Amino acid sequence: MLVGKRALVTGASRGIGAAIARRLSAEGAEVIVNYTSSAAAASTLVKEIGQQGGVATSIQADVSVPADITRLFDEVSARFGHLDILVNNAGIAQPALLDQVTPESIDQQFALNVKGLLLATQAAVRLFPESGGVVVNLSSGGAKSPIPYMPVYSATKGAVDVLTRALAVELGPRNIRVVGISPGLTITDGTSEVTSNQAMHDYYISRSPLGRLGLPDDIARVVAFAVSDQSAWITGETIQVSGGLVG
Numbered sequence: 340m341l342v343g344k345r346a347l348v349t350g351a352s353r354g355i356g357a358a359i360a361r362r363l364s365a366e367g368a369e370v371i372v373n374y375t376s377s378a379a380a381a382s383t384l385v386k387e388i389g390q391q392g393g394v395a396t397s398i399q400a401d402v403s404v405p406a407d408i409t410r411l412f413d414e415v416s417a418r419f420g421h422l423d424i425l426v427n428n429a430g431i432a433q434p435a436l437l438d439q440v441t442p443e444s445i446d447q448q449f450a451l452n453v454k455g456l457l458l459a460t461q462a463a464v465r466l467f468p469e470s471g472g473v474v475v476n477l478s479s480g481g482a483k484s485p486i487p488y489m490p491v492y493s494a495t496k497g498a499v500d501v502l503t504r505a506l507a508v509e510l511g512p513r514n515i516r517v518v519g520i521s522p523g524l525t526i527t528d529g530t531s532e533v534t535s536n537q538a539m540h541d542y543y544i545s546r547s548p549l550g551r552l553g554l555p556d557d558i559a560r561v562v563a564f565a566v567s568d569q570s571a572w573i574t575g576e577t578i579q580v581s582g583g584l585v586g
């Protein structure tokens with residue numbers, strides 16, 4: 340149970356992030372829902388959590404912009420004082436073969452998936468209590484088995500896995516655990532082009548021993564485990580949550 344804990348989930352207005360916010364709230368945490376543009380979706384989620392008896396609030400910030408990260412955590416500090424859990428969920432994928440990759444697309448993906456994650460973690464751990472806390476980083480199967488058409492995205496998630504290990508070493512003495520969660524193909528707005536394409540859908544099903552794609556709550560349940568005391572001896576590891584997806 341996460342009663343008495345306060346969690347911030349980046350990119351929580353939709354998809355996996357929204358499912359994580361719902362799940363952490365169901366386990367008793369107070370939740371801060373970060374979003375960048377979907378104010379209505381974030382507000383609906385906050386209301387829904389409230390109707391279920393939970394406590395949530397939303398804060399707009401573009402996590403690819405350092406000044407926004409500073410504003411986000413200044414607001415968390417001023418309104419709430421401290422944080423116990425950070426879930427670095429916000430991430431973007433821009434499919435492109437090498438020949439189509441542009442400097443802008445490299446910068447945009449690294450700015451959110453790597454730089455934003457690192458700066459959000461830096462700001463969050465300053466607000467963690469002396470007793471410690473947990474950081475969860477959303478990785479991707481692409482980090483270990485690069486996804487066709489997504490070399491840059493796969494590289495950002497490889498960097499995320501390295502940061503999970505490196506920050507776990509640095510923050511362990513402060514009793515801060517850092518855990519990676521690596522989803523397999525999960526049905527969200529971010530994957531709609533793939534999941535709505537019958538040939539791609541069938542290909543992924545054929546590679547999936549459990550015969551289905553992931554749902555956001557499949558991932559959220561493991562995040563809830565990762566931030567709980569049930570996983571007190573796990574840090575620096577990235578857990579695959581993919582239904583056994585092969586390659």
Ligand SMILES: NC(=O)c1ccc[n+]([C@@H]2O[C@H](COP(=O)([O-])OP(=O)(O)OC[C@H]3O[C@@H](n4cnc5c(N)ncnc54)[C@H](OP(=O)(O)O)[C@@H]3O)[C@@H](O)[C@H]2O)c1
Pocket residue numbers: 349350351352353354355356373374375376377378380400401402403427428429430431432451477478479480521522523524525526527528529530
């Ligand atoms: N879905 C999958 O199959 C899959 C597989 C492996 C890994 N992942 C990883 O899991 C995470 C979530 O994926 P998803 O599929 O749920 O994504 P999604 O459906 O595309 O949702 C993205 C969420 O991130 C927010 N966001 C986007 N850019 C942001 C920014 N600059 N600052 C703050 N928030 C931002 C969006 O907010 P707005 O609504 O305001 O735009 C939205 O809430 C990502 O890190 C992704 O790489 C997903």
